[in-house]
Amino acid sequence: MRLTGAHILWQSLLAEGVDTAFGISGGAVIHLFHALPEYPIHFVLMRHEQAAAHAADGYARATGKVGVCIATSGPGATNLVTGIATAHMDSSPIVAITGQVSTPLIGKDAFQETDITGITLPITKHNYLVTKVGDLATTIKEAFHIARTGRPGPVLIDIAKDVQATETEYSYPDSVDLLGYKPTYTGNPRQIRQAAALINQAERPIILAGRGINLAGAHEELRALVEKTRIPVATTLLGKSCIPESHELCLGMEGMHGEAFVNRATQDADLIIAIGMRFSDRGTGNLATFAPKAQIVHIDLDPAEIGKNVPADLPIVGDAKQVLTELVPLVEPGEHAAWLAQIAEWREDSARRDILNREFEELLPQYVVRQICEATKGQALMVSDVGQNQMWESQYYCHDQLNSLYTSGGLGTMGFALPAAIGAKTGRPQELVWVVAGDGGFQMNIQELATVAQEKLPLKIAILNNGYLGMVRQWQQLFFEGRYSGTPLLGPDFAKVAEAYSIKGLTITRKDQVRPAIEQAMAHDGPMVIDFRVEQEENVYPMVPAGGSISNMIRRPVPSEVKGAI
Amino acid sequence: MRHTLVALMEDKPGVLNRVASLFRRRNFNIESLTVGHSETPGISRMTIVAEGDDPTIEQVVKQLYKLINVTKVTDVTAEPTVIRELVLIKAHAAPHHRAEILQLVDIFRAQVVDVAANSLTIEITGNEDKVESFVALLRPYGIKEMVRTGRVAMLRGSNGVR
Numbered sequence: 115m116r117l118t119g120a121h122i123l124w125q126s127l128l129a130e131g132v133d134t135a136f137g138i139s140g141g142a143v144i145h146l147f148h149a150l151p152e153y154p155i156h157f158v159l160m161r162h163e164q165a166a167a168h169a170a171d172g173y174a175r176a177t178g179k180v181g182v183c184i185a186t187s188g189p190g191a192t193n194l195v196t197g198i199a200t201a202h203m204d205s206s207p208i209v210a211i212t213g214q215v216s217t218p219l220i221g222k223d224a225f226q227e228t229d230i231t232g233i234t235l236p237i238t239k240h241n242y243l244v245t246k247v248g249d250l251a252t253t254i255k256e257a258f259h260i261a262r263t264g265r266p267g268p269v270l271i272d273i274a275k276d277v278q279a280t281e282t283e284y285s286y287p288d289s290v291d292l293l294g295y296k297p298t299y300t301g302n303p304r305q306i307r308q309a310a311a312l313i314n315q316a317e318r319p320i321i322l323a324g325r326g327i328n329l330a331g332a333h334e335e336l337r338a339l340v341e342k343t344r345i346p347v348a349t350t351l352l353g354k355s356c357i358p359e360s361h362e363l364c365l366g367m368e369g370m371h372g373e374a375f376v377n378r379a380t381q382d383a384d385l386i387i388a389i390g391m392r393f394s395d396r397g398t399g400n401l402a403t404f405a406p407k408a409q410i411v412h413i414d415l416d417p418a419e420i421g422k423n424v425p426a427d428l429p430i431v432g433d434a435k436q437v438l439t440e441l442v443p444l445v446e447p448g449e450h451a452a453w454l455a456q457i458a459e460w461r462e463d464s465a466r467r468d469i470l471n472r473e474f475e476e477l478l479p480q481y482v483v484r485q486i487c488e489a490t491k492g493q494a495l496m497v498s499d500v501g502q503n504q505m506w507e508s509q510y511y512c513h514d515q516l517n518s519l520y521t522s523g524g525l526g527t528m529g530f531a532l533p534a535a536i537g538a539k540t541g542r543p544q545e546l547v548w549v550v551a552g553d554g555g556f557q558m559n560i561q562e563l564a565t566v567a568q569e570k571l572p573l574k575i576a577i578l579n580n581g582y583l584g585m586v587r588q589w590q591q592l593f594f595e596g597r598y599s600g601t602p603l604l605g606p607d608f609a610k611v612a613e614a615y616s617i618k619g620l621t622i623t624r625k626d627q628v629r630p631a632i633e634q635a636m637a638h639d640g641p642m643v644i645d646f647r648v649e650q651e652e653n654v655y656p657m658v659p660a661g662g663s664i665s666n667m668i669r670r671p672v673p674s675e676v677k678g679a680i
Numbered sequence: 681m682r683h684t685l686v687a688l689m690e691d692k693p694g695v696l697n698r699v700a701s702l703f704r705r706r707n708f709n710i711e712s713l714t715v716g717h718s719e720t721p722g723i724s725r726m727t728i729v730a731e732g733d734d735p736t737i738e739q740v741v742k743q744l745y746k747l748i749n750v751t752k753v754t755d756v757t758a759e760p761t762v763i764r765e766l767v768l769i770k771a772h773a774a775p776h777h778r779a780e781i782l783q784l785v786d787i788f789r790a791q792v793v794d795v796a797a798n799s800l801t802i803e804i805t806g807n808e809d810k811v812e813s814f815v816a817l818l819r820p821y822g823i824k825e826m827v828r829t830g831r832v833a834m835l836r837g838s839n840g841v842r
Contacts, residue, residue: 235698236705240748243693260748293690294751418742421735 115285119247119278120149123211126254128153129286132182134540136160136169140186142213142226145278158540158569161561163190165533167197168559170208172534174201175520176495177541178331180261181208187215188226191272192233196527198268199237203524204352205329207266209257210234216276217245230272239267247280252287259290264297265416266329297415301432301440308428309387309411310444316385318407318453319345322368322397325352326390326414326434328517333357335438336389343448346457348376350391351504352523355513360492365457369397370658371505375460377664380405382456389413390434393423394524403663413437467655467670470510477625479503479578479648483510486548486576489632494546495538497521499531499555501585503578505654507550529558532575536562539571546574546636553579553605563615566641574635575643577608580650588653592668612643621645682711683737684761684833685728686841687744688718688752695749699726702747708732708740712830723751727832752841760836763807766829768793769815772822773800781821788814799824 117125123146127135136158139147150157160166163185170181181201185194191212201208215224231243240260242253250273257269313319327336333356340347340363347357348368357364368376377399380386386408391397398404401423412419412426413434420429430437465471470480483506486494492514498507498521513519520538522530531551539547556577566573587601609619618638622631622645635642655670689695696715703710711729718725730740737755744753773781778800785792785802788810794801804814808831815823835841 231694232697235694235701292748294745295748416746418739418746422739425735 115283116281117284118145118149118281119250119273120145121152122247122250122282122284123254123273123278124149124153124155125284126251126286127155127182130254130258131179134158134173135182135184136166136173136537137184138163138166138186138190140190140213140226142187142190142215142275143184143211143278145275146184146211146213156540158536158565160533160536161564162559163193164197164529165536165559165562165565167194167208167210168200168527168530168533169537169540170210171197171201171204171206172497172520172537173541174206174208174537175517175534176538176545179207179541180258181206181537182211183208184211185213186226187213187230187275188228190226191228191230195233195237198234198270200522200525200527200530201268202237202239204522205266205325206268207261208268209261210268210270212270212272213278214243214272214274217274218276220245220274230270234270237268238270241270241272243272243274244277245274247277247282250277251284255287256290256292259292260295264295298417298431299415299433299436301413301430301437303440305428305430306437306440307444309413309430310441312385312409312411312428313343313345313387314446317450318383319343319385319387319450320379320383321345321347322350322380322386322388322391323347323353323356324350324389324391325523327353327356330390330415330434332390332435332438333516335435335442337361338442339438339445342442343445344450344454345387345448346379346454348372348380350394350397350523351508351521352519353391354508355516355518358514358516359512360514367508369664370399371509371654371656373461373464373509374656374667374669375457375464377658377667378460379457381407381665383408385409385411387411387413389438390415392419395423398424399658399662399664403665467672469670475625476649477623477628477646479506479580479646479652480510481625482576482578482628482646482648483507483550485628485632486550487511489629489636490546490548494518494548495520495542497531497535497538497547497549499549499551500526500528501552501555501583502580502588502654503550503552503555503584505585506578509654528555530555532556532559532562532566535573536565536569536571539573540569549573549575551575551577552584553577553581553608554583554603556608557605560611563612563617563643567615567617571641572639573641575641577643577645578648579605579608579645580648580652581605582650585654587651591651591653593659608643608645618642619645621647623647681731681733681757683730683732683755683757684763684831685730685737685741685744686754686756686833687726687728687750688841689724689726689747690749690751691717691722691724692749695724695747698747698749699744702743703730703740706739706743708736714830714832727830729831754841756833756835756841761833762836763831763833764805765808765811765831767804767811767815768827769802769804769818769823770825771800771802771818772798772824774798777821781818784814784817790814
C-alpha cells in the first residue's frame, strides 16, 4: 500500500491502538491534519501545547495506555517542553509528535524552525528526527515500544514537513529491533530469597511504595505482601492510591509533608522495603540522617535508581508485579504487634494536632478537600496541581480507588491539573474526575476551560483560592522573615471566568456552604468551577524544612501549646 | 579515582550528543572521550576517561545503559588493558637543536612525520605517562602546536568487551 507520510502516521497510530490525541495544528503539521478526518481518532484541540502534553500525560496516568500529543514546529514544539519534562520526571508514557520544517530547510533558521530533538534530549526517554519517509513507520513502532515498556517515559518524534507529504510503500513492522534496549522485568531469584529472609527477620519493617506499583499494576501483589506479613505501608506522593488508603496497614504519605508518625516509623524502622520508588529528596529529607537504623531492600525496574540516592543493602532490579509475585510465597506470615502498636501511638499524636479535629469556623482548605473526599467516598479520580493544594489533597483525600491520584510529583509543574484532568476524563469518561488547584497554578493553564467547554467534559474543579502563591508564601513566613515577595496574587473572579466559557461557576466563602456546593457540582451534569475563598495564610503541616532531617518536622502546635487556642 | 570505560553504541545521528549531554546533565566529569568505528559495521566504540568514586562511576555506567542506542558499557579500569593515545606535536626545531630532538624521538620510538625549516612534526603513540614525559622534554625547545586523541583502550588477552 502506497501512502504519504501523513497517512502512514495515522495508520501507525491506529496500529498502536491509539484512539485519542491531544494537540494544536499548525503549518508544519498541516498535512497530518489534512489526513486526520479519514481516521477514527478523537482529536482534542487544546488551547496551548503545554496543556496538550499534560493532557496526554493525564490520559496515560489514568488509562495506562500511551498518551499522544501533537504540535507544530518551532513554538508549538517548544511549548510542549514543560509537559514532556513533567512526564519524564514521573515516568509517564507519552509520544509527542511534532512537525519540523522541510528537510532542505533544516539548519537554515527557517520560519518556525527549532531543534526540538536537541532541546528535548535530556527530558525524553528517547527521541527521533524523521527526514526519510521510509523510516517513519519503524520509528513510530519503536517510539511506542520505548514509551510503554521498561520504565515508561516520553518519546518525541519530529517529522519533517516534506516527509509528511511524500509517498512510500507502507507496512507496519511486527517487532522492533533495538540492540541496546532490553529492560529487566524478572528479579534475580537469589536476591528475592535474600529479601524474604530479611523480611522474615525484621522486627520493625516498613514498606515504602512508589509510583512503580501504580505503573506495574502491582496493587494485588502489594496487598498480598502487606496482609501476609502485616508490614505497614507508607507511600510516596505518586505512590498514593497504590493500596486503598483506608486499609489498616496503610500509613499514608511519607516525606516533607507526610504525617510525622509516618516519618517517625521510617526513621525507626530496622528494614525498609522500597518498591518502585526513587528516594527523591522530598521523600528522604537530609540523606545523612535518613533511616539510620534500617537495612534497605530496593526493588525497582530502573537499575540506575538503585544506589543513586540511598545505597541499597539488597538491590532487586525488576518489575514490581513480577518481583512481588515471586516474593510473597517466600515470606512468612507476620504479626509485628508491638511495632504496629508503637506506630498507632505516634499516629494518635498526629491526629491530636490535626486542625480538622478542632473546633473551627473559618473556611479551611483542608476542610474543602476532606468534604470532597467524603462526598465522593474516596472513589473519585483526583487531579491535583502543585503547591499547598497538592499537599492538602494528599493529606486529606483518602484514596480508596486504586491509581486515582494524578499530580506532577517530580517536576512540580504548576498548571498541570486542569489539562491533565482533561486527559484523564477523556480516557475514562465514566469516572468522576475532580481537579484540586490553587489560584496561582490554575491561572497557568486557565485557557483550557475552553477545551473543557468544547469537549463538554463534566470536570468538577475546586480552586483553593488563598490569594497567594501559597507554598512559597509559607516558606517566606517560616524561613524568610515573613517577607511576602512575589507571592501575593490578584486573581480574577473565577466563577465569572467560568461563566464566560459557558461553564457553571460558584463562589464559596463560608464553611457551611462547602458541602452543598460539592453536592451541587456532582449533581450538575456538566463541568463546574467552584472558587473556594479559603483562609489566606493557612499552612501545610507538618513539614520538613528543605534539606532538613525527616526526624525534625515543624509540627502544628497541639492546642495546649497554643495560647488562647480552642 | 580515574576510570576508563569502553562503550559500544549504534552509529545513529546524535548519539555522541546524547552521551555528552548525559555527562553534562548528571554533572559527571569527563577527562577524555574518543569515538570511532568498531569491528562491527553500524557500531561505534567510545573510550571514556572519567573521574569519580566507585558509586559515581557505577551511576555513569547505569545512566549510559539507559541511552537507547548504547549496547554495552564496560569499566576496564581494573582489567589488564592496552591503553594508547596518539599525539601530533609541532615542535620548534632550530637547526642547532634538531639533533637533540631527533634523539628524543628515537628514544621514545616516536616518528617525525613532517619537516620544515624551523619545525618538526612528531607523531607519538603510547600511554599517557610516556606521552607526558615526551611532551615535558620537548617543551624547552618550544611546542607550537599539539593535538591529542585522548585515550583508547582494549582488554589484553583473547576476550573482547562484547
